[in-house]
Amino acid sequence: MKLTRMMGMAAALSLLMAGMQAQISLPSVFADHMVLQQKSEVPVWGWGGCQCDSESGR
Numbered sequence: 001m002k003l004t005r006m007m008g009m010a011a012a013l014s015l016l017m018a019g020m021q022a023q024i025s026l027p028s029v030f031a032d033h034m035v036l037q038q039k040s041e042v043p044v045w046g047w048g049g050c051q052c053d054s055e056s057g058r
Contacts (some may be wrong), residue, residue: 023049 024044036042 024046025048029044030044030046
Protein backbone atom coordinates (compact mmCIF):
# COMPACT_ATOMS: atom_id res chain seq x y z
CA MET A 1 0.00 0.00 0.00
CA LYS A 2 2.76 2.45 0.96
CA LEU A 3 4.80 1.64 -2.18
CA THR A 4 1.74 2.10 -4.41
CA ARG A 5 1.02 5.51 -2.89
CA MET A 6 4.63 6.63 -3.32
CA MET A 7 4.70 5.46 -6.94
CA GLY A 8 1.44 7.30 -7.62
CA MET A 9 2.78 10.50 -6.10
CA ALA A 10 6.02 10.20 -8.09
CA ALA A 11 4.07 9.70 -11.32
CA ALA A 12 1.82 12.70 -10.59
CA LEU A 13 4.82 14.89 -9.79
CA SER A 14 6.57 13.80 -12.99
CA LEU A 15 3.54 14.73 -15.09
CA LEU A 16 3.27 18.09 -13.34
CA MET A 17 6.94 18.92 -13.88
CA ALA A 18 6.82 17.87 -17.56
CA GLY A 19 4.34 20.66 -18.27
CA MET A 20 6.50 23.35 -16.65
CA GLN A 21 8.89 24.69 -19.27
CA ALA A 22 10.14 28.24 -19.51
CA GLN A 23 10.14 29.99 -22.86
CA ILE A 24 12.96 32.49 -22.42
CA SER A 25 14.60 34.66 -25.07
CA LEU A 26 17.99 36.28 -24.55
CA PRO A 27 19.47 39.29 -26.37
CA SER A 28 21.95 38.64 -29.18
CA VAL A 29 24.86 39.76 -26.98
CA PHE A 30 24.58 36.35 -25.26
CA ALA A 31 25.81 33.72 -27.71
CA ASP A 32 27.19 30.19 -27.89
CA HIS A 33 30.72 29.68 -26.61
CA MET A 34 30.50 32.82 -24.47
CA VAL A 35 33.09 33.00 -21.67
CA LEU A 36 32.26 34.52 -18.27
CA GLN A 37 34.59 35.26 -15.37
CA GLN A 38 34.51 32.58 -12.69
CA LYS A 39 33.11 33.53 -9.24
CA SER A 40 31.73 36.87 -10.38
CA GLU A 41 28.18 38.15 -10.50
CA VAL A 42 27.00 38.79 -14.04
CA PRO A 43 23.61 40.38 -14.71
CA VAL A 44 21.66 38.49 -17.35
CA TRP A 45 18.45 39.83 -18.83
CA GLY A 46 15.93 38.54 -21.30
CA TRP A 47 12.26 38.06 -22.04
CA GLY A 48 9.92 35.38 -20.77
CA GLY A 49 6.36 34.23 -21.38
CA CYS A 50 4.93 34.94 -17.92
CA GLN A 51 4.46 38.24 -16.13
CA CYS A 52 6.63 37.31 -13.17
CA ASP A 53 10.14 37.94 -11.91
CA SER A 54 12.56 35.09 -11.77
CA GLU A 55 15.89 34.84 -10.02
CA SER A 56 18.47 32.16 -10.12
CA GLY A 57 20.27 31.63 -6.83
CA ARG A 58 22.73 29.21 -5.42
